[in-house]
Amino acid sequence: MARRPLPRILSSGTASLARGRDFARTAADSATDVLHPLLTIGRGLRILAAAGRRRWAATPKDRRGPALFLGAAVVLAVALVPYGPLVALITLMAAAAWQGRDRTPVKTGPSDAETERLGSLYEALVPYFSIPEDPSPLFAHGGNWDEAFSDYAFDAAGRVTRLRIRYPAYFTDGEAVSRARIEALLHAKSGRGREYHFDWDEEGNQLGLRVLAPLPTGIAAQPFVTSPGETVLGFTDAGGVQRTLPVIEGDEPRDVPPVIWRTGPRSTEPHLLAVGQPGGGTSTLLRSIALQALRHGGEVMIVEGGGSGEYVCLAGREGVLAVECGPTGALATLEWAAHETERRLIATHRAREAGRPAPEDAKRPLWILLDRPSVLAHLAAADGRPDPLAQLQVPLRHGRAAHITVVVAEQFDHLELLHDAVWQHTRARIVLGPATLQQITDVLGLPPHTTPPAQPPPGRGYARLGTGPVHRLQVPATPDPYDDGTHPGHRQAVLELLPERQAQPGGGGPGNATASRPLQPPAQAQGPSIDAAQTPEVPAEAP
Secondary structure, three states: OOOOOOOHHHHOOHHHHHHHHHHHHHHHHHHHHHOHHHHHHHHHHHHHHHHHHHHHHHOOHHHHHHHHHHHHHHHHHHHHOOOHHHHHHHHHHHHHHHHOOOOOOOOOOOOHHHHHHHHHHHHHHOOOOOOOOOOOOOOOOOOOHHHOEEEEEEOOOOOEEEEEEEOOOOOOOOOHHHHHHHHHHHHHHHOOOOOEEEEEEOOOOEEEEEEOOOOOOOEEOOOOOOOOOEEEEEEOOOOOOOOOEEEEEOOEEEEEOEEEEEOOOOOOOOOEEEEEOOOOOHHHHHHHHHHHHHHOOOEEEEEEOOOOOOOHHHOOEOOEEEEEOOHHHHHHHHHHHHHHHHHHHHHHHHHHHOOOOOOHHHHOOEEEEEEOHHHHHHHHHHOOOOOHHHHHHHHHHHOOOOOEEEEEEEEHHHHHHOOHHHHHHOOEEEEEOOOOHHHHHHHHOOOOOEOOOOOOOOOEEEEEEOOOOEEEEEOOEOOOOOOOOOOHHHHHHHHHHOOOEOOOOOOOOOOOOOOOOOOOOOOOOOOOOOOHHHOOOOOOOOO
């Protein structure tokens, strides 16, 4: 049996070095806090000494003798007075502390350029936040922006990075259209090319605006610290979730907030729909989900409508039941999945009637991943065959009780070809890639509280689980490991997560992609399989 390489965090001393740097930085900060009074007094003594040297150098030579005599007399008098040396020392320390204090000028208001920018932003909001019937309008042409704007901050280029706006109570902040107009205006006036978060406080009639930092794009697929039934869809902002996960980004360990999708019989969002543009990252998302499902002992069935071979790396692996790319194989696979759902329900029901726990083969998680199934539906209709998507109704309706999860990835141009059952039962939704606010709202049911980026990286988008809030999302980099055009480190990370290849019956080589171990469906159902001749030759992965 080939030995798997140790995780990168154990094979290198990166974690130890990081902990050492953190300890040294903490010790230095603590020492600085403790020694801050001494540092201030020392800086003041240097300032006083420098002032004394300058004063002595400016004293004429004929007056230096009397000055020395006067200084000596003062020192002698202080020494003879009771408690004189102590009082002199205290006075000297106080003078040194006063001279050594931090004299950094405190910024009390915006600069002229910042004031002009706030004024123009105030004038742009006047038509939206004022009505002629208001006797004392908060927003008026030529008015004072100090009463409406607070908690503002700017970057080095003078653009707004944080702002709190107070608006009149009669503004219709409960209407999505009115809020969208304000958000679009603020986005245009504050500077394009950045992502903004809008926090509407309807009770206090205030709107908060802040610039969001870009989400990390260098986190590759890796064994995430999650329990069975939890799937990491991607990573989001720190304020959106109450949990962090330790990950490795490049060679540095860090904690990032994840978007966790919980599946299983107790899940309220048992199935997922991912929508995007070509190159948006839906295939990357499906590969990431498949690797996490296999790691937790689940079984995976993949139906690929694009026919691009994005999932050939999973063919013939332990736990992968089938990888289908044609309408015939897809129809057989989904028919088997429907019968398997019924078989699991019957087996569970009979076990409960007999007072026994459900059989293990009925509780093993089964994942059905479909990438662009509308293409297969179109090919089947052109060939006069039944629509494969019609077989999804049974797993979608009863999959939660049968430990079956369905994930559908489709493009915006073919959403109308999806069945109503897909829209009804996929309560977890994801939008990836470039999309307008209207497209995001149509899929997720709510508009995001952030402005979408103009050129999002692959795997960047939004996620909403059931009736929860809309989160920004960055999918872990999970490219096709056989694609030479992707990052070598990310491809190697995927190869390390792939399960071992299973022994093929009849001496099948690695180019064969057959169902690994289909569960026993009812007698009339046959397990899915892939003909070896239909699967392209798969190059051997790196050791």
